[in-house]
Amino acid sequence: MYSLVSAPVLGFDLTRLDGGAAAADVLLRALTVTADDLPVIAAAQLDEWSRVGHWLDVDAAARTRRRVTTKTGGSSTRAKTDSGPAAPNETAEQLADTLATLERAPIGTVDGLMHLVRHDVFDWTWRRHPGGLSQIKPADRAVGVVCDAAAAAYLWEMLPDNTRRDLTAPWLTALATLPERAVDLGPQATAVNALIERVAALSPQVVRRLGAASGKARPALADWAAAVHSASWSVFVAGRVRASAAAQLMLVQAVEKAGVPVADRAGGVWNLLSGAVQALVVRDVLDGPTLYRLLDPVVSVLGPVVVPRRPID
Structure with a gap:
């Protein structure tokens, strides 16, 4: 599972994904969001029916990535002997493809990324009550906009173009009306x-x-x-x-x-x-x-x- 505490691991995954830099941009801007920004972001959210359809694509893309990564890792292991050389029936091209896939295989998942956004990046939007935790309004909708954009970038090459565009558009619309704030990097x-x-x-x-x-x-x-x-x-x-x-x-x-x-x-x-x-x-x-x-x-x-x-x- 991703977390801000283990940001180097998150960065290792993002730097190897096609949409990793775009996902990093979404998260960076999200780190600068304030309570005053939440209504603007929430107002840009897609209608729920559209989101449901696009998130079916997200779920399918996530399962495809896991399946490809698992299959590649398994075939790579089977293709080697104890000393490491490729099996005779595996070509250099197949080995290159396998290596390229493994180089890009993330440690985390899109579910882990969503948890990071909701509970780490926007931890300040949660309040504890006798019955548990709940988000302040309209943080739930605003965070949904950020999650949509982050998922679209994280699964960039796996999603249909229209799904990626539709999930990203509300976030871009909100950013166009929000002030661009400097990222806090601390005293150093x-x-x-x-x-x-x-x-x-x-x-x-x-x-x-x-x-x-x-x-x-x-x-x-x-x-x-x-x-x-x-x-x-x-x-x-x-x-x-x-x-x-x-x-x-x-x-x-x-x-x-x-x-x-x-x-x-x-x-x-x-x-x-x-x-x-x-x-x-x-x-x-x-x-x-x-x-x-x-x-x-x-x-x-x-x-x-x-x-x-x-x-x-």
Whole structure:
């Protein structure tokens, strides 16, 4: 299940999906929504009959994606011997197709994404009562508009064109009348923005160097994972979960803009960049060794991209 706390995992999925950058944009804008915006967004919602029809398409697309991913993973396993070579009857083209599918196979699901939108992004719209939880009005309808747009982007290539357009249109209509607000990246916004802007402007040569760096980092994956866990815990303790999630979503867009190949994203480039962004969000409270562990692989390729670390007040 997706959550804002585990935004690097969400970002890993989005950066490998055709509509991932579009989904990231929906979530980013949703993070800036205020209570005053809810009536405007709710008013743009499709009628329920239209939504029901389109969500039948969403359900079918989600089941198709799961089926394709499961089938591909199973066939890939059967096609290999213990030592790893392809079975004789599997062609190089089939192997390439299998690899491409696995590279794009998400960890989460559209249901998990909907839960994230309703209960994480819009957690502030829920109120506890003796009988349980309920959403303030008209948050239920407004959040439905955001869910429609997020699902359409998440399942981009799996949905009929008209379904994708119809599910996205109400959100775009609402955005046209709402103010565009800056995303809150927390007290380390300058450093985070500096890295994300550098990523968005990567040249093909630097992209290749990042790919090579991610390959060299694989033997130390356990140490890197521990460092990411430490940074993520610091994000939670520091109360910067939403800022961290916004930074990861902005990174999805930057990686897309830079044209990093999906194979490289899946092969380790996303992990390197995501870990560096996570560290920068809490660089004023993160211990030095962990900060160095997460930033060094990226800085070794991109060079210095941030101002010196601010001391803790």
